[in-house]
Amino acid sequence: MSLGGAEAAVTAHSKPSRTRRRPDPLFALGVAIVAAAVFLALVGPEIAPYDPTEATLFYNEAPPPLADWPGLLLATLTGDLPQPPHWFGTDASGFDVFSRVIAAPRTDLAIALAANVLSLVFGVLLGLVAGYYTNWATALLMRASDVMQSFPVFISAMILVALAGRSTGNIVLALCLLYTPIYIRLTRAEVLTQRKRGFVEAARAMGSTELRCALVHVLPNSLAPALIQSSVTIGFAILLTAGLSFVGAGVRPPTPEWGLMISTGANQIILGEWWPSVFPGIAISLTVFGFAVLGNALERRYDGN
Amino acid sequence: MLRRYVLRRLFAAALQLLVLTVAVFFLIRLLPADPVSRFVGLNASAEAYAQAERNLGLDRPLLVQLGQYLGVLPGAGPGLLQGDLGTSWVTGSPVLDEIAHTLPRTLELVTLSFVVAFLIAAPVGMFGALRPGGTADRGVFVYSLFAGSQPEFWWGLLFVYVFFFTLGWAPAPLGVLSPMTSAPEAVTGFMLIDSLLAGRPEVFLEALHHYALPVATLVFILSGPIIKMVRQNMARALESDFVLYARCAGLPGGAIARAAFRAAMAPSMTLIGILYGFMLGGAVLVESVFSLGGLGQYAIRSILAFDYPAIQGVVLVITAVSLLVYLALDLIHAAIDPRVSYA
Numbered sequence: 120m121s122l123g124g125a126e127a128a129v130t131a132h133s134k135p136s137r138t139r140r141r142p143d144p145l146f147a148l149g150v151a152i153v154a155a156a157v158f159l160a161l162v163g164p165e166i167a168p169y170d171p172t173e174a175t176l177f178y179n180e181a182p183p184p185l186a187d188w189p190g191l192l193l194a195t196l197t198g199d200l201p202q203p204p205h206w207f208g209t210d211a212s213g214f215d216v217f218s219r220v221i222a223a224p225r226t227d228l229a230i231a232l233a234a235n236v237l238s239l240v241f242g243v244l245l246g247l248v249a250g251y252y253t254n255w256a257t258a259l260l261m262r263a264s265d266v267m268q269s270f271p272v273f274i275s276a277m278i279l280v281a282l283a284g285r286s287t288g289n290i291v292l293a294l295c296l297l298y299t300p301i302y303i304r305l306t307r308a309e310v311l312t313q314r315k316r317g318f319v320e321a322a323r324a325m326g327s328t329e330l331r332c333a334l335v336h337v338l339p340n341s342l343a344p345a346l347i348q349s350s351v352t353i354g355f356a357i358l359l360t361a362g363l364s365f366v367g368a369g370v371r372p373p374t375p376e377w378g379l380m381i382s383t384g385a386n387q388i389i390l391g392e393w394w395p396s397v398f399p400g401i402a403i404s405l406t407v408f409g410f411a412v413l414g415n416a417l418e419r420r421y422d423g424n
Numbered sequence: 425m426l427r428r429y430v431l432r433r434l435f436a437a438a439l440q441l442l443v444l445t446v447a448v449f450f451l452i453r454l455l456p457a458d459p460v461s462r463f464v465g466l467n468a469s470a471e472a473y474a475q476a477e478r479n480l481g482l483d484r485p486l487l488v489q490l491g492q493y494l495g496v497l498p499g500a501g502p503g504l505l506q507g508d509l510g511t512s513w514v515t516g517s518p519v520l521d522e523i524a525h526t527l528p529r530t531l532e533l534v535t536l537s538f539v540v541a542f543l544i545a546a547p548v549g550m551f552g553a554l555r556p557g558g559t560a561d562r563g564v565f566v567y568s569l570f571a572g573s574q575p576e577f578w579w580g581l582l583f584v585y586v587f588f589f590t591l592g593w594a595p596a597p598l599g600v601l602s603p604m605t606s607a608p609e610a611v612t613g614f615m616l617i618d619s620l621l622a623g624r625p626e627v628f629l630e631a632l633h634h635y636a637l638p639v640a641t642l643v644f645i646l647s648g649p650i651i652k653m654v655r656q657n658m659a660r661a662l663e664s665d666f667v668l669y670a671r672c673a674g675l676p677g678g679a680i681a682r683a684a685f686r687a688a689m690a691p692s693m694t695l696i697g698i699l700y701g702f703m704l705g706g707a708v709l710v711e712s713v714f715s716l717g718g719l720g721q722y723a724i725r726s727i728l729a730f731d732y733p734a735i736q737g738v739v740l741v742i743t744a745v746s747l748l749v750y751l752a753l754d755l756i757h758a759a760i761d762p763r764v765s766y767a
Contacts, residue, residue: 271743
């Protein structure tokens with residue numbers, strides 16, 4: 120066993136130097152996707168060619184064939200068209216699919232980010248307390264988060280949002296409730312190892328108060344696992360938000376939201392009208408993949424040093 | 425010895441389920457939903473509202489309601505501890521019957537998907553582990569990252585578009601049998617088993633045909649985490665001392681691969697169990713895309729209708745099945761890995 124450990128240590132040391140020398144194209148892809156999603160969340164609804172919540176006069180209009188796109192793009196840029204083309208077609212209510220796809224990050228990403236930040240803050244603080252003080256209260260906290268984690272995630276989210284009322288705020292709160300235990304567990308485990316380390320002992324020996332040790336020395340060094348988990352959690356929060364709208368327990372129409380768009384297009388796809396669902400689906404697929412890639416790259420970097 | 429371990433685990437699981445049931449019970453009653461208005465309508469008179477509230481039992485104190493649900497209240501009829509999950513507020517039939525009706529569909533879907541996903545993903549993951557860092561490994565890794573982060577309901581719809589609408593290979597996504605086929609007599613509740621028991625192989629094939637797309641969807645999603653896990657465990661096993669020793673001893677490659685495979689499978693069992701439990705609730709979306717009529721769709725219907733007894737029943741049953749699966753896989757783990765023993 121000791122030999123295996125030594126070998127692992129050797130490989131762990133030789134790996135990061137290699138990855139540091141060679142830029143990781145996958146990491147770059149993840150950063151690009153996440154940056155694009157954040158950009159659209161900031162300005163998407165403003166740069167959309169049509170109002171994402173206002174119907175046009177055209178229903179179920181197919182997107183222009185791909186061969187026409189360069190010509191249309193040129194005509195749009197020179198201003199030759201009376202109105203901008205419906206790049207992704209229009210849906211059954213006459214909404215411009217393209218405008219809604221690029222306006223949706225303000226809903227999806229905002230929910231996911233807010234839920235993640237909230238559960239990160241609560242989870243890290245509670246995890247710090249639970250790792251620092253072991254008494255009946257923190258034992259109860261850990262049992263409670265065990266119970267939370269043994270709920271079936273998607274069904275619990277559905278219950279919370281449907282019964283609390285279908286609003287953006289309630290989705291954020293429901294996701295926060297479901298994700299906080301993950302952060303409590305991650306942080307607590309890290310705190311348990313960090314607080315025994317030499318520099319914390321040293322700080323304590325120099326007369327730092329327990330609170331100062333916890334906040335200044337242990338906390339910053341215990342954040343990494345939770346921060347890495349964030350990227351993965353945001354991705355899954357986007358999937359969950361979209362899934363909730365898909366079954367009718369998420370945001371209300373006509374909010375531009377990817378899952379809702381897929382859901383409204385679901386009945387048409389059997390009839391061959393693919394565009395109302397396919398484009399928002401590509402958007403989710405890429406965004407969540409981007410966050411997964413980013414999370415994975417961060418994890419490997421952290422493990423490498 | 426093993427029996428004592430199993431009994432201890434079952435006891436712990438029962439306790440966990442009881443805590444969970446109480447938690448769910450209070451949670452859904454603390455949320456600001458108004459199931460009474462849902463049933464009598466918003467314009468109902470105050471008397472009608474009060475009458476409906478009495479009928480649903482919501483006028484009594486929470487602890488009395490809980491006692492009644494658990495079946496510990498003297499003279500209030502059977503409850504959970506007597507194996508009665510109550511009556512659905514929407515249909516008026518026992519929740520247990522409705523779950524017994526829908527659960528087999530979900531188990532069938534999820535189990536079928538796991539078997540297929542594992543048969544595909546395990547070799548792929550091992551292939552990636554053979555040369556860590558190689559082109560194949562990198563491709564397999566990116567694929568697993570991609571598949572593991574996808575909206576399954578969207579892929580389901582995409583498959584419907586391609587394989588039903590465009591190619592015509594798959595049946596319409598409207599359940600597990602076509603509307604013209606009479607269902608075989610329900611013995612086990614599993615369509616694939618019942619059809620064979622009834623001696624109707626054509627129904628078996630039809631059900632299989634209807635399962636093809638939903639299973640393909642779940643297999644795609646599941647293959648991501650399974651490949652990732654097998655690859656990791658296999659790579660670790662191949663680097664371990666006993667494989668090095670086997671190599672030094674001059675064992676043939678096949679024997680080494682078999683030994684490493686067994687060592688890699690054992691830790692994978694736990695994750696498979698967690699994934700299976702996750703999928704029982706997570707198959708909701710795929711069930712809904714293909715209208716399979718499983719427990720997930722029952723959950724959606726109950727939740728959107730504020731049908732409290734049904735919601736409690738669904739959460740309880742899903743968690744109970746997950747806990748049983750964890751236990752079963754831990755036992756398999758012990759059978760594969762001689763270092764783990766519950767004696």
